[in-house]
Amino acid sequence: MSNANTIYQLEAMAAYEPDGFQDFTRYLKETANKYFPADDLTIARINTSAKTDIKTNAGSKVVAIYVKTASGATTTGYLQLFNTSSASVTLGTTPPEEAIKLSNAANVAKVIRFWPGNGSTEYSAALSLAVTVTSAVNTTAQNATNAPVILVAYA
Numbered sequence: 001m002s003n004a005n006t007i008y009q010l011e012a013m014a015a016y017e018p019d020g021f022q023d024f025t026r027y028l029k030e031t032a033n034k035y036f037p038a039d040d041l042t043i044a045r046i047n048t049s050a051k052t053d054i055k056t057n058a059g060s061k062v063v064a065i066y067v068k069t070a071s072g073a074t075t076t077g078y079l080q081l082f083n084t085s086s087a088s089v090t091l092g093t094t095p096p097e098e099a100i101k102l103s104n105a106a107n108v109a110k111v112i113r114f115w116p117g118n119g120s121t122e123y124s125a126a127l128s129l130a131v132t133v134t135s136a137v138n139t140t141a142q143n144a145t146n147a148p149v150i151l152v153a154y155a
Contacts, residue, residue, distance in 0.1 A: 020109030024066040049131035049142035051086035066151040076104040086128040
C-alpha cells in the first residue's frame with residue numbers, strides 16, 4: 001500500500017500548492033502502479049540547497065521531481081543530481097549526473113517528469129542532490145534564503 005499512501009498524502013497537500021503540484025500528483029497517480037507495481041514509490045521532501053541524500057547505498061529510479069522556488073528567490077538556481085551519497089560529493093569537483101535550471105522568480109513551480117527505464121533516471125549507487133548557483137560543476141550552494149522546496153518521487 002506504499003504507492004496508495006504516497007499518492008494520498010500528495011493529494012491532501014495539493015489543495016495548498018500551485019498548479020504544478022497538481023500536475024505532479026496526477027502524473028504519479030497515473031503512472032505509479034504501472035511502472036512500480038512493487039509498491040515502492042517514495043517521496044522525499046527537501047527544503048535546503050545544501051547537499052542532501054535522497055537514497056544512500058542503493059540504487060533508485062527517479063520518477064518525477066517537483067520544485068517550487070522560494071518566496072524570496074531572485075537568482076537562478078540549478079538542481080544537480082548525483083549518483084553517489086552526499087558525503088562523496090564535493091561541489092566544484094564532483095560532476096552531476098544531471099543539472100536542471102530553476103526559475104529566478106519567487107514561488108514558481110516546475111514539474112520535471114522522467115520516464116522509468118530511461119537511463120538518465122536510474123541512479124545505480126545512490127541518489128543525492130544540491131542546488132547551486134551555476135549549472136556546471138560549482139562550489140557554491142544556493143543561498144539559504146533562495147532554497148527551493150523540492151519533492152523527489154523515486155522507487
